[in-house]
Amino acid sequence: MNTISESLALAAGLVTHFDANLVDVVALSLRVSLTATFFAAYLGLPIGAAIAVGRFPGRPTLIVVLNALMGLPPVVVGLVVYLLLSRAGPLGSFGLLFTPGAMIVAQTILITPIIAALSRQIVADAWSEYREQLTSLGAGTHRAAMTLLWDTRFSLAVVVLAGFGRAIAEVGAVMIVGGNIAGVTRVMTTTIALETSKGDLPLALALGMVLIAIVLLLNTAAHLTREWARARFG
Amino acid sequence: MADYGTGLPIRLHQVVAAPGGTPVLTGIDLVLNAGGRTVLLGPNGAGKSTLLRVLHGLISPSAGSIVWGDECTRPRGQAMVFQRPVLLRRSAAENIRYALDLAGVHGAEADARIAEALDEVGLRALAARSARVLSGGEQQKLAFARVWALRPEVLFLDEPTASLDPAAARSVEQIIGDIHARGTTIVMTTHNLVQAKRLADDILFLHAGRVTERTPAREFFTNPHSTEAAAFLEGERL
Numbered sequence: 001m002n003t004i005s006e007s008l009a010l011a012a013g014l015v016t017h018f019d020a021n022l023v024d025v026v027a028l029s030l031r032v033s034l035t036a037t038f039f040a041a042y043l044g045l046p047i048g049a050a051i052a053v054g055r056f057p058g059r060p061t062l063i064v065v066l067n068a069l070m071g072l073p074p075v076v077v078g079l080v081v082y083l084l085l086s087r088a089g090p091l092g093s094f095g096l097l098f099t100p101g102a103m104i105v106a107q108t109i110l111i112t113p114i115i116a117a118l119s120r121q122i123v124a125d126a127w128s129e130y131r132e133q134l135t136s137l138g139a140g141t142h143r144a145a146m147t148l149l150w151d152t153r154f155s156l157a158v159v160v161l162a163g164f165g166r167a168i169a170e171v172g173a174v175m176i177v178g179g180n181i182a183g184v185t186r187v188m189t190t191t192i193a194l195e196t197s198k199g200d201l202p203l204a205l206a207l208g209m210v211l212i213a214i215v216l217l218l219n220t221a222a223h224l225t226r227e228w229a230r231a232r233f234g
Numbered sequence: 235m236a237d238y239g240t241g242l243p244i245r246l247h248q249v250v251a252a253p254g255g256t257p258v259l260t261g262i263d264l265v266l267n268a269g270g271r272t273v274l275l276g277p278n279g280a281g282k283s284t285l286l287r288v289l290h291g292l293i294s295p296s297a298g299s300i301v302w303g304d305e306c307t308r309p310r311g312q313a314m315v316f317q318r319p320v321l322l323r324r325s326a327a328e329n330i331r332y333a334l335d336l337a338g339v340h341g342a343e344a345d346a347r348i349a350e351a352l353d354e355v356g357l358r359a360l361a362a363r364s365a366r367v368l369s370g371g372e373q374q375k376l377a378f379a380r381v382w383a384l385r386p387e388v389l390f391l392d393e394p395t396a397s398l399d400p401a402a403a404r405s406v407e408q409i410i411g412d413i414h415a416r417g418t419t420i421v422m423t424t425h426n427l428v429q430a431k432r433l434a435d436d437i438l439f440l441h442a443g444r445v446t447e448r449t450p451a452r453e454f455f456t457n458p459h460s461t462e463a464a465a466f467l468e469g470e471r472l
Contacts, residue, residue, distance in 0.1 A: 129320060130320055151322050234323065
């Protein structure tokens with residue numbers, strides 16, 4: 001019990017005093033995960049809307065596959081990205097392995113299906129409500145998809161936040177492709193794993209506190225956004 | 235005045251419509267000319283709403299043909315108001331602007347039409363209000379303002395007052411009259427016989443997916459030609 005309480009006290013000290021090592025790790029985590037979320041949203045939202053509105057052969061199969069990909073194991077994604085980016089791999093010439101860039105690629109692959117699948121469901125629900133009216137007004141498939149993306153933007157914001165939450169809490173993929181190199185690719189989750197194995201609990205606990213605080217903040221933001229949007233836009 | 239003038243008459247020849255696989259309309263022959271107010275009457279499930287959607291091009295016939303003017307594709311210049319208005323999550327004015335944008339009307343012309351349309355339905359003061367938070371009656375009026383701004387040649391109305399209280403319904407009827415007075419051909423469905431009497435020039439009566447008669451409104455309500463229509467007006471189950 002002493003160890004736990006002492007570790008918690010030390011961890012709180014690291015957080016409140018903005019320990020430089022802690023700040024670096026948190027900053028890198030945010031940079032990697034925010035960038036990955038940006039790319040995943042850039043890809044996933046239009047993919048989700050296109051599948052929701054479009055009618056083409058193989059669509060039902062694609063929906064099933066997309067939904068299944070939401071459960072992609074991070075270590076498998078990490079392994080695939082590792083093979084692609086390793087020197088002998090097809091993308092080895094970019095020299096991305098064991099850099100934040102590789103971690104961004106891995107996290108983007110991991111959360112793009114999540115954003116695409118969830119946005120497809122949201123846009124599809126809206127499409128069933130809007131289809132006749134938008135068709136009546138003369139909106140083509142592309143215009144309808146863009147309209148629905150904008151009209152469901154607050155629900156989609158929650159989807160993007162969910163993707164970010166998944167990215168920043170992920171450990172397996174970034175551990176494999178980033179290598180957990182101190183000062184270069186060490187993010188919150190990989191640091192927690194490493195420091196715990198070394199028995200350095202204060203830093204691991206401090207990072208855990210920050211991670212939970214970020215997740216809480218995200219959920220609060222998502223909740224407030226939805227409530228505000230419901231009151232403002234109906 | 236309507237912006238377009240190429241979509242009339244609408245000619246249906248032996249049209250069969252089977253949305254979802256089950257035939258709802260069978261062997262419909264119909265010519266819809268410019269200028270009138272046609273009300274589709276009939277019992278539930280007769281195919282009124284389906285016929286309206288076929289006329290508007292929202293449902294493609296599974297057999298037969300439909301021609302708008304000289305074209306086989308749905309022309310611009312048609313609009314439709316549904317029983318439950320579908321409005322975008324943006325302001326009342328922006329909902330109209332969206333429709334105008336799709337119709338190719340932009341800039342100062344769009345601004346003028348938006349102001350005029352909101353004035354027409356009495357929603358000018360709510361122009362900046364989000365459409366989704368308006369009351370049911372206001373939302374339906376906004377749907378009509380969108381139509382007013384589009385200046386369609388033909389307007390299809392699917393039970394436009396079914397969800398409204400009597401005062402809002404009369405207000406909407408007035409707007410329908412104003413739209414018709416500008417030269418727009420009106421085709422609507424309703425279950426309200428009093429409203430049909432007030433608004434219709436002629437009645438198209440449907441039963442079991444077929445048009446059983448088409449009669450001038452005054453004659454229809456005093457001397458219906460088909461036994462089905464007579465039974466319907468007597469309140470008998472068909």
